[in-house]
Amino acid sequence: MARSIDFAHIDEETAYLDTACRAPLPEPVLAALDAYHLEYAACGGRGKYAWARRVDEVVEDTRRAVLKDLRLSPRRYATSFTLNTTAGLNLLLQQLPIGRFDRVVTSHIEHNSVFLPTMTAAARLGVPRVVLERAPDGSLEIDGVDLTRAVVVVNAASNVDGRVLANAKEVAKAVHAAGGILIVDAAQAMAHAVDAVAGLDADAVCYSAHKLYGASLGVVAARIDLLRSLQVSTIGGGMVADVREDGFDLVLDDPASILEPGLQDWGGIAALAAALPWRTRAMREGGAALTARADRLYEALAGMPGLRMVSEHRSTVIAVAPEKQDAHRLAIFLSEAGVAARSGYFCVHHELKHRRALPPLLRFSLGLHTTDEDVDRTVDALGRLMRGLR
């Protein structure tokens, strides 16, 4: 089956299977990005001329689209744009009000974008940091855990094996009941598992547009009262209504700006506006086929000699541990065969390298651009390598 017309620009000879890091841009998103740069490449929030007004309109539309996509109320939530998920999480965690929280809670399978800032945030807040287990189905194991006034930061979907936060609603309820807040890293959920986070009563949802077929951009959808409670330390133009010699006034009627110092990636925001509806339509039309291809690849990998499955469940993100071969070397060999797969620990060193003592892994993350031929190419190339390498 040929590649979707929206991905006709992708080389047919390359099976790109690193979607968990960066999803390729489909044609409509590229067109939106091009349109910004070719037709109205101006700054937002500053100008009165036509191009600038168009940018403002696109930005406001995208903010609303983000909330709509997550099924969040614009009366309670605001959308901020940042550099990426890591930047969004840091902007929130490093500016939380001191004295408001008693602990920082996260889980062992978090990406470094969560794992690291929770360390520094706990240190800054002067509270303990608690690291919880995640069940095989992705549930956060909170039974018996004191969540009083806790800042809970967890992913909605793992970037290692794709497992989702199965008990997300229960976690949110428990956290809020204990006076805490829930911040969700939705970077891996937004492309193919948005239901894992949509409608969730989280206090903030952070993700990267480039993992859901958009341009490089970070997104934070956060409760307005949380944004207003932040002790602002990262500050710049676009966040203030007035500046005096020794003081300033924040823009009170635009809480989203609290996380947006300086100029934004207006082109990336325009691309996100196109990516959100594209992803929804593409998943509706091709989600089942994507799942089928991921299942087929999972089965093939599970049957290959010399590979140990790290992923316990089928997902579009599949990690395997080569038993005798170096994963980095395999990734290079696969590249020669036209397969782009990731190797290493995928920024989850704590869980994979230290807790589970795993060697560097191979990861195959499929996307809506993936074809049956991509899967065949991968199975054929890796199969030959695993059978032939000594």
Next chain:
Amino acid sequence: MFCIAAFIILAVLAVFSAKYRRSLAKSWACTSRRLTLRPCDTGFRDDAKSRLLAPIAVRHPALVLPAGIALDVLSWLLILTTVWSLYTATKAGANLVAYGTCSPQNAASCSLGAEACSIDSGQPEFWESVGTGDVVGAFAREFGEFGAAFAAIPARLRVWDADEFVPADATWLTAYDADKPTAIEILDPGCSVCRQLFRNMLESGFDRTHNVTYLAFPIPSPDGGTKFPNSTLVASVLQAVRLTPALAERAVDWAILTRIFTGEIGGAPAQEVLNEADRAQAEAILAGWLAEAGADAEQVAAVMALAESPEVADALAATASVVRDDIDTVKIPTLITDGRRHDGLVGVDQLR
């Protein structure tokens, strides 16, 4: 070793193309750790090696292991040859500075130095020794020569005063003039390069601007004789002339040298004829030249007899000692003048 080998190759490639410089920096990070006996932690080695093996891996994965071993072996060979090349180049450079030749053991074989007749050491070459099983001796001599070359550099770079080496019985190519600087040539009468230097001196007028004298040094050969069969005879006759005041005053020895270096016998260069002559023929030629230079029959007979004497032999031995130990040259001719030492042939322009 692979990263060091890669660094060497990339260092060369980076000279010609900027695209290799990024990889060069990565390979250096790994190489610097290896050179300081730490493990390479940059991933460069595995990355580069895997990229080289990738085309084989996708076609014949079973060959990756032997190909990887071959890469390691090649890396070792490259490093060893590079280290040996650097060592050899360094040694040759030191020899060039110290002795005017990159190969003191066989100076004539080195094209980088001036043309000369070499004073061969007679020692076997490195690989020759290794071939005969004398590995320890081969390395001992090799590194001994390496150290000797560097040890000789300071002496080579000093100011050379020709008067320091002028013998008491010196004779002069032209009438001695105290206002002219002294030049002393270490020569072997059988050496064709000495012949050329003599001609260059005449052509350049060096003989008129300098007080030129000489030390006759028959170049020894490894078999205990001399490089040119009649050199000792000629040097002995020259020394005998210098010990004969009546002839020395008239610089008859220089007249003989002039014959050797500029004359002809039967249409052939006199030096070549002398070199190919047997001893009796050589003695006859020398006797004839003595007579032509004004020596009477009695003086000729006396000189030829004196040439066989222990006195002359001792004088030649003393000269050889000066050449070997004090001047420490391995190239003939060697010309000391104007504060410098010139090993090998000196051109007309330089003599001017």
